Amino acid sequence: MTSETGKIPLPQRLDKVAEHILRQLPKGCRILVIDSGNGAFAHKISGMGADITAIAPVHAIPSGLKHFPILHYDGRTIPFPDHAFDALISEHMIERSENPEIFLEETARVLKTGGACFHILPSSGQAVTAMLRHYPAILPKLMKSFMEKGADTPLARRILRILIRNRWPHRMGTRGYAIFEPILFSRTAWSRRLHKAGFQKKSLTALPAGILSRLLHGTALLYHGELAGIPASKTKSPPDFMAIAQTVRPFSMVPPAAIAFAAEQAVAAIARDIPGVIVECGTWKGGCSMAMLEAQRKAFGKVVRPVHMLDSFEGLPDTTEKDGPLANSLQENPEHKSTYLNDNCVAGETETRTALEAQGFRPEHDFFLHKGWFCDTAPVLASQISKQGIALLRLDGDWYESTMDCLTAFLPIVSEGGMILIDDYFTWDGCARAVHDYLSRNDLPYRIESLPNHMGAFFVKKSQRLTFDDIRDSWKRS
Numbered sequence: 130m131t132s133e134t135g136k137i138p139l140p141q142r143l144d145k146v147a148e149h150i151l152r153q154l155p156k157g158c159r160i161l162v163i164d165s166g167n168g169a170f171a172h173k174i175s176g177m178g179a180d181i182t183a184i185a186p187v188h189a190i191p192s193g194l195k196h197f198p199i200l201h202y203d204g205r206t207i208p209f210p211d212h213a214f215d216a217l218i219s220e221h222m223i224e225r226s227e228n229p230e231i232f233l234e235e236t237a238r239v240l241k242t243g244g245a246c247f248h249i250l251p252s253s254g255q256a257v258t259a260m261l262r263h264y265p266a267i268l269p270k271l272m273k274s275f276m277e278k279g280a281d282t283p284l285a286r287r288i289l290r291i292l293i294r295n296r297w298p299h300r301m302g303t304r305g306y307a308i309f310e311p312i313l314f315s316r317t318a319w320s321r322r323l324h325k326a327g328f329q330k331k332s333l334t335a336l337p338a339g340i341l342s343r344l345l346h347g348t349a350l351l352y353h354g355e356l357a358g359i360p361a362s363k364t365k366s367p368p369d370f371m372a373i374a375q376t377v378r379p380f381s382m383v384p385p386a387a388i389a390f391a392a393e394q395a396v397a398a399i400a401r402d403i404p405g406v407i408v409e410c411g412t413w414k415g416g417c418s419m420a421m422l423e424a425q426r427k428a429f430g431k432v433v434r435p436v437h438m439l440d441s442f443e444g445l446p447d448t449t450e451k452d453g454p455l456a457n458s459l460q461e462n463p464e465h466k467s468t469y470l471n472d473n474c475v476a477g478e479t480e481t482r483t484a485l486e487a488q489g490f491r492p493e494h495d496f497f498l499h500k501g502w503f504c505d506t507a508p509v510l511a512s513q514i515s516k517q518g519i520a521l522l523r524l525d526g527d528w529y530e531s532t533m534d535c536l537t538a539f540l541p542i543v544s545e546g547g548m549i550l551i552d553d554y555f556t557w558d559g560c561a562r563a564v565h566d567y568l569s570r571n572d573l574p575y576r577i578e579s580l581p582n583h584m585g586a587f588f589v590k591k592s593q594r595l596t597f598d599d600i601r602d603s604w605k606r607s
């Protein structure tokens with residue numbers, strides 16, 4: 130695919146890097162490019178005759194031109210089977226990924242043993258120059274804080290607190306450039322990190338850069354490694370989530386791809402050490418909860434986090450005006466209520482429990498059924514599990530009040546980094562209204578994202594987002 134403008138905004142040094150990388154690889158090999166979103170690097174390499182597949186994490190989608198077809202993924206699970214590629218190239222992706230360890234594990238999984246990897250990485254020098262450019266920029270912020278809050282605490286303590294709170298390198302730089310990055314981005318640290326993920330270093334070289342660019346941006350590094358062997362992963366091997374979704378179909382009205390996504394997110398939350406249990410509000414016959422349990426059993430050999438399942442087991446409550454004309458008309462018409470609303474979603478508690486037990490899941494251990502209306506059951510459960518927190522919250526109660534009751538009770542105890550899956554966001558007006566009303570009422574900035582084909586929506590509970598540096602960098606790239 131050619132660029133829409135014919136111009137590829139790839140800095141000259143990256144042009145040379147692309148040529149250098151291709152010289153190391155045999156002709157016709159399959160290469161995965163993990164791009165920052167606009168596909169310029171992938172375009173360059175494909176123009177040199179390579180067989181390229183390009184992906185980018187959803188959070189990296191730039192607003193500008195796309196120069197190559199990019200497949201967007203959740204930033205955690207690379208959407209390809211094991212050993213699918215001969216080579217892999219990433220450009221400033223490791224240090225920006227939410228969890229660099231999982232990112233590297235995933236790259237090792239999709240690469241053939243002996244396959245080559247090339248990562249463009251920041252160097253210590255880059256971290257230092259970024260820091261020098263950055264600290265003058267936070268001075269106005271410090272001054273604003275002093276002016277707003279007064280100097281009731283000692284100046285030094287306040288400065289330290291602001292520096293630590295805003296600049297601590299939680300994720301290798303994704304939250305701003307901090308004092309520690311020169312260490313995190315040293316050659317030794319990069320080599321050690323990649324070695325731990327199963328790669329053998331062939332070279333780690335500084336990319337060519339002019340004097341001005343060196344002064345302004347520091348020097349980036351190019352890591353060239355070979356996959357020596359699959360690293361010891363936390364999971365035995367990633368389960369086939371789609372196959373799991375197919376096995377629970379008799380117990381769920383959710384499309385298999387959306388069930389697979391929920392199952393995958395349950396495993397991902399555990400692998401990423403997000404604390405807490407899993408909660409599903411609106412389970413019907415339990416298929417989706419069953420998939421989240423089965424995925425854990427396949428990935429970790431057992432159920433690691435119990436699933437709490439809430440349902441009236443008497444079907445959907447009455448709609449209100451907030452649910453919109455379609456929901457209201459379906460519920461008012463007995464024929465439509467039975468066909469389109471699936472007998473108003475009535476399911477038996479005993480049948481649901483029996484189905485789960487038949488799969489070998491233990492009640493009050495692996496799964497907990499909470500029968501009743503959400504307005505009664507959700508606050509009680511929330512107070513019982515408030516210390517553990519929630520790693521993954523799945524909302525599937527269709528209507529405004531049902532969604533609002535569950536958000537009100539559970540969102541405050543979802544762990545930082547935990548995901549909230551909203552099955553009906555695109556289907557029912559009331560569900561979307563409840564999500565918007567709740568977020569807006571509580572002044573929450575969470576970004577709602579869509580599953581493929583609008584099969585549902587999700588957002589991640591994140592108290593801190595991108596820093597100004599990240600935004601400026603992504604503008605520069607796009």
Ligand SMILES: C[S@@+](CC[C@H](N)C(=O)[O-])C[C@H]1O[C@@H](n2cnc3c(N)ncnc32)[C@H](O)[C@@H]1O
Nearest residue numbers: 381382411412413417441444474502503526531
């Ligand atoms: C669309 S179904 C859930 C589908 C299910 N997740 C699956 O895998 O097929 C909606 C469920 O939410 C339940 N529900 C909706 N609102 C509720 C409320 N306010 N209290 C209790 N249960 C509710 C209904 O009983 C119904 O079983």
